[in-house]
Amino acid sequence: MKILVVGSGGREHAIVWKIAQSPKVDKIYCAPGNGGIGECAECVDIGAMEFERLAAFAKEKEIDLTVIGMDDPLCGGIVDVFEREGLRVFGPRKNAAILEGSKAFSKDLMKKYGIPTAAYEVFTDPEQAMAYLETAKFPIVLKADGLALGKGVLICGSLEEAKAGVKTLMLDKQFGSAGDEIVIEEFMTGREVSVLSFVDGQTIRIMTSAQDHKRAKDGDQGLNTGGMGTFSPSPFYTAEVDAYCREHIYQKTVDAMRAEGREFKGIIFFGLMLTADGPKVLEYNARFGDPETQVVLPRMKNDIVEVFEACVDGTLDQVELEFEDNAAVCVVLASDGYPEKYEKGLPISGLERFAGKTDYFVFHAGTKRDGDGRILTNGGRVLGVTATGADLKEARKKAYEATEWVEFANKYMRHDIGKAIDEA
Numbered sequence: 001m002k003i004l005v006v007g008s009g010g011r012e013h014a015i016v017w018k019i020a021q022s023p024k025v026d027k028i029y030c031a032p033g034n035g036g037i038g039e040c041a042e043c044v045d046i047g048a049m050e051f052e053r054l055a056a057f058a059k060e061k062e063i064d065l066t067v068i069g070m071d072d073p074l075c076g077g078i079v080d081v082f083e084r085e086g087l088r089v090f091g092p093r094k095n096a097a098i099l100e101g102s103k104a105f106s107k108d109l110m111k112k113y114g115i116p117t118a119a120y121e122v123f124t125d126p127e128q129a130m131a132y133l134e135t136a137k138f139p140i141v142l143k144a145d146g147l148a149l150g151k152g153v154l155i156c157g158s159l160e161e162a163k164a165g166v167k168t169l170m171l172d173k174q175f176g177s178a179g180d181e182i183v184i185e186e187f188m189t190g191r192e193v194s195v196l197s198f199v200d201g202q203t204i205r206i207m208t209s210a211q212d213h214k215r216a217k218d219g220d221q222g223l224n225t226g227g228m229g230t231f232s233p234s235p236f237y238t239a240e241v242d243a244y245c246r247e248h249i250y251q252k253t254v255d256a257m258r259a260e261g262r263e264f265k266g267i268i269f270f271g272l273m274l275t276a277d278g279p280k281v282l283e284y285n286a287r288f289g290d291p292e293t294q295v296v297l298p299r300m301k302n303d304i305v306e307v308f309e310a311c312v313d314g315t316l317d318q319v320e321l322e323f324e325d326n327a328a329v330c331v332v333l334a335s336d337g338y339p340e341k342y343e344k345g346l347p348i349s350g351l352e353r354f355a356g357k358t359d360y361f362v363f364h365a366g367t368k369r370d371g372d373g374r375i376l377t378n379g380g381r382v383l384g385v386t387a388t389g390a391d392l393k394e395a396r397k398k399a400y401e402a403t404e405w406v407e408f409a410n411k412y413m414r415h416d417i418g419k420a421i422d423e424a
């Protein structure tokens with residue numbers, strides 16, 4: 001088979017790496033890809049939002065299956081364009097990707113179908129939002145409705161802060177039209193867990209649990225980022241939590257989407273909070289998590305291409321997912337200054353130390369290859385260093401050890417990825 005993956009981050013590197021293990025695959029392309037992806041796929045210089053060019057490329061190269069990694073093209077309708085052209089593609093159509101693309105949609109869906117989530121109200125009028133806040137309890141959470149690179153969520157400790165937040169989102173439009181509509185929701189406390197799943201429209205298969213670290217600095221300080229590190233499985237995702245989520249959240253979400261005429265095929269990523277009142281949905285994503293994928297896929301035993309095909313064909317009920325009985329930890333190596341200002345174009349050394357290892361991985365996020373074949377930094381999150389081990393502690397020790405193998409100027413990482421492991 002020939003496969004095309006659309007995206008350019010650490011997540012796509014992990015997806016491409018996993019696809020490359022499949023005996024069914026002869027050739028992998030990735031558009032646009034990055035410096036590391038180029039080692040296991042042919043990178044193609046077409047942007048992820050250039051749907052027509054991507055579809056034309058897929059036709060020309062006779063691609064058997066295209067896998068979409070990123071949220072923007074999914075929410076923009078790339079799957080609809082590919083299907084219209086008669087191409088096989090893995091991911092939700094635009095009318096289903098809205099599960100991630102609109103927080104107001106997903107909150108209303110959960111309310112309508114009784115899926116546990118924080119209490120909330122939706123506002124399109126800033127005056128009404130301000131008036132609502134006058135009687136609200138604090139802290140409170142404000143969310144821009146649309147995609148905002150994970151940054152459109154404000155946790156406000158006081159009325160003053162919340163009013164300033166409404167101004168930022170709705171009047172100053174810091175996240176553009178994503179803030180035309182906002183969700184104001186109850187602040188919840190508890191441990192966060194990410195759960196990834198495959199869905200074929202009807203059947204859902206849960207992968208395994210993971211935990212992300214969204215803040216830039218140690219001790220969960222600093223700005224929100226795309227994710228500074230992950231571990232899998234989460235020791236807090238117990239059999240009891242799993243049973244509860246299977247009964248009240250996972251299948252119910254898939255059935256709700258079908259009932260709404262928005263059949264969901266692809267990945268549903270459940271962002272959960274384990275509250276004192278039971279697990280609740282913080283958010284849905286319509287794609288693999290980044291960097292959750294970098295700890296989940298190295299533990300997966302299945303041929304991922306078979307699972308992708310089962311989702312597209314609607315035969316996922318015939319597939320059982322299998323994971324290694326081990327653990328994985330990923331530490332993101334970023335450029336100092338991320339997520340704000342940082343330098344690019346700095347040479348990276350030491351990557352060859354990962355070659356041929358089966359328990360250490362380096363997934364490239366923001367890298368590129370220059371004319372001399374050198375790998376340079378090319379983004380805020382540069383690399384994801386993953387290690388697997390018999391348990392979480394061993395995996396963490398190995399992952400941090402491997403972060404020392406790689407060097408580049410302004411290398412920055414959190415030193416407390418997986419700290420929660422000690423509290424389990």
Ligand code: AMP
Pocket residue numbers: 118141143150153155185186187188189192214271282283
């Ligand atoms: P989201 O993009 O909806 O996942 O929100 C980003 C982050 O904001 C989450 O990972 C949580 O840490 C935090 N968050 C979102 N909603 C809430 C909430 N209702 N209560 C507490 N924290 C929240």
Ligand code: GLY
Pocket residue numbers: 150212226227285288289290291292
């Ligand atoms: N790591 C969180 C996300 O992919 O949205």
